[in-house]
Amino acid sequence: GQQLNQSPQSMFIQEGEDVSMNCTSSSIFNTWLWYKQEPGEGPVLLIALYKAGELTSNGRLTAQFGITRKDSFLNISASIPSDVGIYFCAGQLIGGTSYGKLTFGQGTILTVHP
Amino acid sequence: DTGVSQDPRHKITKRGQNVTFRCDPISEHNRLYWYRQTLGQGPEFLTYFNYEAQQDKSGLPNDRFSAERPEGSISTLTIQRTEQRDSAMYRCASSLRARDYSNQPQHFGDGTRLSIL
Numbered sequence: 001g002q003q004l005n006q007s008p009q010s011m012f013i014q015e016g017e018d019v020s021m022n023c024t025s026s027s028i029f030n031t032w033l034w035y036k037q038e039p040g041e042g043p044v045l046l047i048a049l050y051k052a053g054e055l056t057s058n059g060r061l062t063a064q065f066g067i068t069r070k071d072s073f074l075n076i077s078a079s080i081p082s083d084v085g086i087y088f089c090a091g092q093l094i095g096g097t098s099y100g101k102l103t104f105g106q107g108t109i110l111t112v113h114p
Numbered sequence: 115d116t117g118v119s120q121d122p123r124h125k126i127t128k129r130g131q132n133v134t135f136r137c138d139p140i141s142e143h144n145r146l147y148w149y150r151q152t153l154g155q156g157p158e159f160l161t162y163f164n165y166e167a168q169q170d171k172s173g174l175p176n177d178r179f180s181a182e183r184p185e186g187s188i189s190t191l192t193i194q195r196t197e198q199r200d201s202a203m204y205r206c207a208s209s210l211r212a213r214d215y216s217n218q219p220q221h222f223g224d225g226t227r228l229s230i231l
Contacts, residue, residue, distance in 0.1 A: 033219060042205055042222035088156045104156025
């Protein structure tokens, strides 16, 4: 099935560093979401973006909805050990006959060294 | 706990057996989705319900897979004559389409891990 192109695939950083990851698609979406998944658990929503160009923050996390509607990025500032996990982007098309199934990226595995 | 609940957490079965997974969505969430996730990949869409109506099953791999949501709440996903390639994490998600037609984000359960021997 279709998946979004998410990069990088993995990141190994030191505590306190900033992190940036992005997601691109060949299709337009009108909603972008970022989820975090930890071992043994389901994806947990971090940020939802609903308008092209929108920049939204949630604590140390900042995400933007690309102007073309085909991309999004997520930044994490001043990383801490509990940021470890797999981060997924997801695109969603809502409206008309579309009910909003999610198309996911492959995930970015984040490791934070203390 | 008011989140999406799935059971069992882990199912181990022999090839050829039938399996059924259960999903209890967040109360009052009218939309329910099933996804399948394999190692190193994001979840992939299987099927979608709006209340009790299955409105999209385009992601189901073949006719061995079926899903129900007869009363518009709890849903089950059944795989008949399981094969080794069916081994994966099966995740359920639910969301609310509000009266103002705004779409709330999907919330995921912890999944059922299927292992085929």
